[in-house]
Amino acid sequence: MSTATDRRLPDDRVPDDQVASGDTSTPPGGRSGRDALSEMSNPHRARAVKDVVARVVMWAAFFLAVVPLVWILGTVIGKGFHMLTTSTWWTGNQRNVNSDDFGGGARHAIEGTLQMVGITALIAVPIGILTAVYLVEYGRGHLARVISFTVDILSGVPSIVAALFIYAIWVTAFGFSRSGFAAALALVLLMIPVIVRSTEEMLKLVPNELREASYALGVPKWATVVKIVLRTAFSGIVTGVLLGIARVMGETAPLLILAPYTKNFQRDLFNGNFPTLPMMINQDRGDFALATAAERMWGAALTLILLVLLLNVIGRVIAHFGAVKK
Amino acid sequence: MSVSRISALGAIALSGALALSACASENNGAAPGAGSTAAGSTAAGDCFSGDLKAEGSSAQKNAIDEAIKAYQTACADANIDYQPTGSGAGIKQFIAKQVDFAGSDSALKTEPKDGKIEADDAKAACGTEAWNLPMVTGPIAIAYNVKGVDKLVLNAEVAAKIFDGKITTWNDPAIAALNKGVTLPATPIKVFFRSDESGTTENFTKYLKAAAPDAWSYETGKKWTGKGEGKEKSAGVATATKGQDGGITYVELSYAQQNQLAMAQIDTGSGPVELTAESAGKTIATAKQTGSGNNLALKIDYATKEAGAYPIVLVTYEIVCSKYADAETGKKVKSFLKTFASDEVQKGLEAKGYAPLPTEVATKVQAAVDAIS
Amino acid sequence: MSTVTGVSAADQTPGPDGRRPLQADHASTGRVGDRLFGGAATVSGVFVIVLVTLIAIFLIVQAVPALMDNSANFFTSRVWAPGGEQPAFGILEFLWTTVTASAIAMLLSVPVGVAVALFLTQYAPTWMRRPAASLVDLLAAVPSIVYGLWGLIAFAPVFKPVQSFIEDKLGWFPLFAPTGISGGTICFIGVVLAIMVLPIVTALSREVFDQTPTAHKEGALALGATQWEMIRTSVLPFGRPGVISASMLALGRALGETIAVTFLVSALADGNPWSWSLFNGGETFASKIANNASEFSNPNKTGAYIAAGLVLFVLTFVVNSIARVVIERRKAFTE
Secondary structure, eight states: OOOHOOOOOOTOOOOOOOOEEEEOOOOOOOOEEEEEEEETTTHHHHHHHHHHHHHHHHHHHHHHHHHHHHHHHHHHHHHHHHTTSTTTTTTTTOTTTTTOOOOOOOOHHHHHHHHHHHHHHHHHHHHHHHOOOOOOOOHHHHHHHHHHHHHHHHHOOOHHHHHHIIIIIIIITOOOOOOOHHHHHHHHHHHHHHHHHHHHHHHHHOOOHHHHHHHHTTTHHHHHHIIHHHHHHHHHHHHHHHHHHEEEEEEEOOHHHHOOOOOSOOOOOOSSOOOHHHHHHHHHHHHTTTTHHHHHHHEEEEHHHHHHHHHHHHHHHHHHSSBBBO | BBBSSSSHHHHHHHHHHHHTTOOOOOOOSSTOOOOOOOOOOOOOOOOOOOOEEEEEEETTTHHHHHHHHHHHHHTTTEEEEEEEHHHHHHHHHTTTTHHHHHESSSSOOOOOTTTHHHHHHHHHHHSSSSSEEEEEEEEEEEEETTTOOOOEEEOOOHHHHHTTTSSBBBHHHHHHHHHHHOOOOOOOOOOESSOOOOHHHHHHHHHHHHHOTTOOOOOSSOOOOOOOOEEEHHHHHHHHHHHEEEHHEEEEEHHHHHHTEOOOOOEEESSSSOOOHHHHHHHHHTOEEEEEETTOOOEETTOOOOTTOOOEEEEEEEEEESSSHHHHHHHHHHHHHHHSSSHHHHHHGGGGGGOOOOOOHHHHHHHHHOOOO | OOOOHHHHHHHHHSSHHHHTTSHHHHHHHHHHHHHHHHHHHHHHHHHHHHHHHHHHHHHHHHHHHHHHHHHHHTTOOOEEESSSSSSSEOOOOOOOOHHHHHHHHHHHHHHHHHHHHHIIIIIIOOHHHHHHHHHHHHTTTSSSHHHHHHHHIIIIIHHHHHHHHHHHHHHTTTOOOOOOOEEESSSHHHHHHHHHHHHHHHHHHHHHHHOOOOOHHHHHTTTTTOOHHHIIIIIIIHHHHHHHHHHHHHHHHHOOOHHOOOOOEEEETTTTTOOTTTOOOOHHHHHHHHHHGGGOOSSHHHHHHHHHHHHHHHHHHHHHHHHHHHHHHHHHHHH
C-alpha cells in the first residue's frame, strides 16, 4: 500500500470533490510536490501547494501529539521506575509503611487488581459475548432493538453512577459489606457494553458465505456460531475483551465507593477491605508533597501501566495462536 | 480454513489465568524499610488477630497511621485499615455498620441536621450508646505563600475578611497594621478552600465565627461558605497554595509542613502566637468537656485570649459503640484504642504535627477505652 | 446484513425449519443445542435489559423525591444546597463546565487525532508506523488517573503562564476574561481531557483508515490525484463513520471522566458571579458527585446528586445515540 501512496502524479486538473479523468499528460517526474511546484502553471501549483500543506500539517500534528504523550510516559517512568527496582516492590505490601516511610511493596495491590479484574471479566465476558451473538446471529424484531438500545444506554452510564447503583443494591438493600466483589460488580456494568459492541462489530465482519456453507453441510446453528463464527472472529473478540479490561483496570471512582483500600494482603474478594493499584495511587496522592509518598504513587502508576501492557501482550499472543489458520 | 479443536473461549481462559496468577505465596510480614518509630506498647497477650476496619476524618490520618503501625508491629496477626475519606463518610459508614469505629472532627450531633440526629442513628446501629472519644488534637494552620514574606501576623477579624474576599491585596492597610516592619507586596490574595465537605472547614469557620462574629456572618459547617477557589482535600489546597504567589489557605499543620508553607501567627489580643504543639495544646487545655460519663465531647473556646494559646485547633474523635453486639469486635476496638490512647503513642504524635491531649482528658479517655466491651 | 436492525442475513436463509429434511440425528441434536445456546444468548440480552431497567429505576426513585422538594429551578439555578430544610439545587454550573470542557477536548483532540491517524497510515515512513502505532495504543490504555497526576504535577505549572498570557492579551474577549481562578480552569481541564482522549481517537481512526480498500486509493492516484486529494476522496469518506464513532466514544469518556477531573478542577465559591470565561473554575457533574459521594448523609441530599448523575447519564446517552444515527445514515448512503 505504501508504494502506491508514495506515487504522486500532481498534474491533473481535479475538481474539488471528485477525481476527474481526461488530462493524460505525463507527470513532470519530480518525487516531491515541491520540485513539481516550480514547473507548474497556476491551477497545478495550487493543488501541489495544498498537497504540501497537508503533508506539513500531518507531520506537525504528529509531533504536536507526541510531545504531551511522551512527556506523560517520561514523567511516569522517570519518577516511578526506581521504585520498581527496589527489592520489596514485587514481593511486599504496604503494612506498617506510612506516608513518610520509604518503599514497601505493591504486590498486594497488583494481586488485588488482577483478581478483581479477573472476576469482572469472568462475569462480563460471557454475558457480553452472548449478547453480541444474540444481536448478530439470533436477534430480530423488537427484542433485538430493545437490547441494542439498552446496550447503548449502558455504555452511557458514568462510572460514578454505576458505583452508586451497586452501593444501593449490594450494601443498602442486601446488607452486604463493601468488598472487592462489590467493586467488581460495578466494573462489570462498565465492561459489558465495551465487549458487546466490539464483539458485535467482529461478528458482523464474518462473511455470510461461511455460515451458509456450514448450514449447507447440515451443521446446526449453534455449532455454526460456536465453531465457525466465533472461531473466525476470535482474535477480534480477544482484542475487544482487552479493550474492556484496559477500560476498567484503572477505574478509581467505583473503588472509592465500593472497595476500601487495605495495605495488607487480602485474597478474600467477599469480605474485608481490598487492595488495588488505583486505590494505592489515590492513597499516596493525598501526601504527594512527601517524596516518599510521591515515589510510591508514581511507582504504582507505572506498575498499573505495565500491567495493562502485559495483558495486551498476552492477549495478542492468545489471539495469534487462536486465530483461524489460513 | 481449518477450525481448531479447542472451542473454549480464549477470553475466558485469559480471565481464568488472571485469577490464578493472583493466588501466589503468602507474605504477610512487615515490609522491610519500615522503621518503627513508636515502640509497640501493647502487652503481648492483648493482641487480636484478624481485621479491624475504621474510616473517617483525614485530619487524623497521620496520627492513626502511627498508632496502627505501633499496634501492628507488636501484633503480627492484626490488620487494621483506616480510610481517610472524611468525617461525614466515617459516621455514615459507622451507622451503616460498614466499619467498626469512625474518626470524626466533630462529636456526634445531638440536634437534628438534614432531618437526622447522628447520635440517635449511631445508638440504633450499636444497640447501645455510642461514645465520642477525643483522641487527637490537630492545629489548623493558616498557610500562605507570598514572595518575600516569611513572617505574617493575622488576627481573627483580618483573617475573616481575607477569607471572605473583603481584603484582596497583601498590602492592605489592615494587614499592614498587624505587620509593622514587614514589606508587603501588592500581590492579589488568592484564597483556596476545601471543595469537599470537611471537618477542617467546619472547625476553621467555627473559629472565625467565634473570634470575629462581626466579620464572619456565615453559618458554620462542613461546606465552605466564604470566597475563593476550591480544591479537593488537604493535599489539593496545600499544593495550590504552594504553586500560587499570593495564595492563602487553611489546612492541617501536617500538610502545611509537608509542603513547606509559611504559617501565619495569630494575634488573639495578647500578642502574636506562633503555631506549635505547645501553643495549640494551651487552647486544648481550656476546652470544656460536654459529654456525660465516658462520652467525652469537648467544647473548644475558639475566642480564647489566653497568652500564648494558638486558637485554631480541631479535636478529632473516635466514635465507638459502648458495647459492641459482637463481643469479639469490642475486644479488637478496645485493644487498638488502648494503644492509640497510650502515653507512648500520644507523645510520638507531636513530631507528626499534632498537639498532645491534656493529661486530664487523656486519663479520662483511657478510662473510657477500658469501659468498651 | 443490516446494522440498523442487528439482523443477520444468515438468519433468513436456512432457518430451523429449512433444515428439517436434513439428517435426522444432526437436526435433533442441533435443536437441543440450538435451544440451549440460543436460550443462553437470549437470556444474556434480556439480562442487559433488566440491568439497565434497574439502574433507571434506581436513579429515578432516588432523584424524584429530591426534585419534588427542590425549591430552585433544577436546570437554570446555579445554587447547590441540597439537604437541609429548604433544599435548593440547580445544575447550570455543572452543565456549563462539563459541556464546555468536553467541547474544548473534542475541538483539540479530533482534528489532531485524525491528522495523526492519517499520518500513521498514509504519510509516516514505513519503519515508523508500527512503533508509533503501538505507542498510541499503549497510551490509549493508560488509566485516566495517571493523566490526572501528570496534569496536576507536571502540566499545571506549564499551563499557568500560558493562561495568564492569554488573559493579558485577549482578556477583553468574554471567553478569555480573567476571573481570578489560578489553575484548574475549564480550559485547563479541557486540554488535559483532550490529551487523555487523543490516543483513543487516533487508535480507532487509524484502524478504519488502514482498512480503506487499496483499490479506492490506487484508483484515485491512477486518475492523477495528489496524495492529499487521494486522502480526501477515498480515505476520509471511507473512514468517516469510524472517525465519528471514535470521537463519540472519546466524548463519552470526556463527559464522564471522574477522578482526574476531581483533583484538577477548581471549585467556585457560593455566589460567584456568572462568567462566560473559559478561565473560570467550576465542577463537572462527575467531579461534583465524586467529591461529595462520601458525605451522602440523607436521602434528599443523595437524591440531588443522583439527579445530577441522571442528567450526565442522559447527556452521554444522547451523544451516543446521535453518533449511531449519523453512522447508520452514512452506511445507508454508501451501501
